[in-house]
Amino acid sequence: MDEQIDIIKEINNDFFDIIIEYWQYLHENPELSFNEKNTSEFIAKQLKYNNFKVLEVSESNSVIGIIEGSKPGKTIGIRAELDALPIFEKTSLKFKSKHEGIMHACGHDIHMASLLGTALILNKLKSNIHGKIMLIFESGEEQIPGGALGIINSDIFKNAKPNAMLAFHILPELAAGKSGFCEGQYMASGDEIHIVVKGKGGHAALPNTTINPIILASKTLLDLKEFIDNESPKNIPSILSFGKVIADGATNIVPSEVRIEGTLRTMDEKWRLKVHSAITNIAKETCKAMGGDCEIEIRKGYPSVNNDIELTRITKQLTEQYLGVNNVVQLNKRMTTDDFAYFSQIIPSVFFRMGAGFEGIDSYSLHSPSFVANGDILKYSPGLLAWISINLHKLIKH
Numbered sequence: 001m002d003e004q005i006d007i008i009k010e011i012n013n014d015f016f017d018i019i020i021e022y023w024q025y026l027h028e029n030p031e032l033s034f035n036e037k038n039t040s041e042f043i044a045k046q047l048k049y050n051n052f053k054v055l056e057v058s059e060s061n062s063v064i065g066i067i068e069g070s071k072p073g074k075t076i077g078i079r080a081e082l083d084a085l086p087i088f089e090k091t092s093l094k095f096k097s098k099h100e101g102i103m104h105a106c107g108h109d110i111h112m113a114s115l116l117g118t119a120l121i122l123n124k125l126k127s128n129i130h131g132k133i134m135l136i137f138e139s140g141e142e143q144i145p146g147g148a149l150g151i152i153n154s155d156i157f158k159n160a161k162p163n164a165m166l167a168f169h170i171l172p173e174l175a176a177g178k179s180g181f182c183e184g185q186y187m188a189s190g191d192e193i194h195i196v197v198k199g200k201g202g203h204a205a206l207p208n209t210t211i212n213p214i215i216l217a218s219k220t221l222l223d224l225k226e227f228i229d230n231e232s233p234k235n236i237p238s239i240l241s242f243g244k245v246i247a248d249g250a251t252n253i254v255p256s257e258v259r260i261e262g263t264l265r266t267m268d269e270k271w272r273l274k275v276h277s278a279i280t281n282i283a284k285e286t287c288k289a290m291g292g293d294c295e296i297e298i299r300k301g302y303p304s305v306n307n308d309i310e311l312t313r314i315t316k317q318l319t320e321q322y323l324g325v326n327n328v329v330q331l332n333k334r335m336t337t338d339d340f341a342y343f344s345q346i347i348p349s350v351f352f353r354m355g356a357g358f359e360g361i362d363s364y365s366l367h368s369p370s371f372v373a374n375g376d377i378l379k380y381s382p383g384l385l386a387w388i389s390i391n392l393h394k395l396i397k398h
Helices: 002-014 016-028 037-049 108-124 148-152 155-159 213-231 269-289 309-323 341-346 375-379 381-392
Strands: 053-056 063-068 071-081 130-138 164-175 179-181 184-187 189-198 238-246 257-266 293-299 305-307 328-330 349-357
Touching: 002 016, 002 108, 002 309, 002 381, 016 037, 016 108, 016 375, 037 053, 037 063, 037 108, 037 130, 063 108, 071 108, 071 381, 108 130, 108 164, 108 375, 108 381, 130 148, 130 381, 148 155, 148 341, 164 179, 164 341, 164 381, 179 309, 189 213, 189 269, 213 238, 213 257, 213 269, 238 269, 257 269, 269 293, 305 309, 305 341, 305 349, 309 328, 309 349, 309 381, 341 349, 349 375, 375 381
Parallel strands: 071 130, 071 164, 164 349, 179 328
Antiparallel strands: 053 063, 063 130, 179 349, 184 305, 189 257, 189 293, 238 257
């Protein structure tokens, strides 16, 4: 076992410069959700070059690379994401984004480079592979409805459905070379809340002739906050947060409407639906009580990510063997979301974290325009994914 780990680490080290080039190219050429055509073509080209069978998901930019081992066995799927975020990059990287207003600020460039590196390693170790390993590069993870369902519903996936699914996400709070796991429910569901508050616009100096939607919107936000603070069950993490309020008036103009956008995050489906109803009822009642009205749209997003307990424990043990016990930590639940949740609903799955931070230095958070990942993660992540995927077949029961 130690000998195989040493071999994988040596191969990872041999390919490190190439994997870094993958990362830098992908970071420099980001594309937004569902528009990752060039990224998809780049991924497919690299997979074909490394002897993977390449399948493209119809009506999507998602790409699946399949390598068949020399022996029969289970199918293991590993997912990475193709898309970037609509963020203006503010780093000093030599390979910063060439596309103004688009940035890989969530680390998907690292995920893709890692998985391409895994392809390089697996191609060298084909005789050690039992069954199939599927490298899944998913389009549109950052934007509802996400790309996971398109992959799941494709004939490609149905004909070669994995016995287990893996994915990792970088975590800047952990230094490169470290990893973290959480058994069971790990990440929240996420829904988009869109409210249009309607009043009566007019001259700001004649308040008796207007119904100020800014006041209505303010009261609505406070009432919703009071509800979520007071009514949320103590054992169910819940967040109702609003990050966008548009009132297009002026110092002397009361607008006719105000647009509010926010997010609901929670970890219980029954409570989730109850909050949906409460948002609608509270917003309408508050606005009508003050002489106005409102329209509410709740765009249901991803469900919770649930890590299969047995698979998580096995994957954690394999990670401890590869990185060392002291480099693997226990993680708490998070209120962030990921459409990997759809895979976890139908297949035993594990979604874990790998450090991309700098030892002893505070890192910018994900989604920050100043976020910079520590490229040293690529010394570990490709090999770790190869090690896990090669060994899972003999450890999982299903």
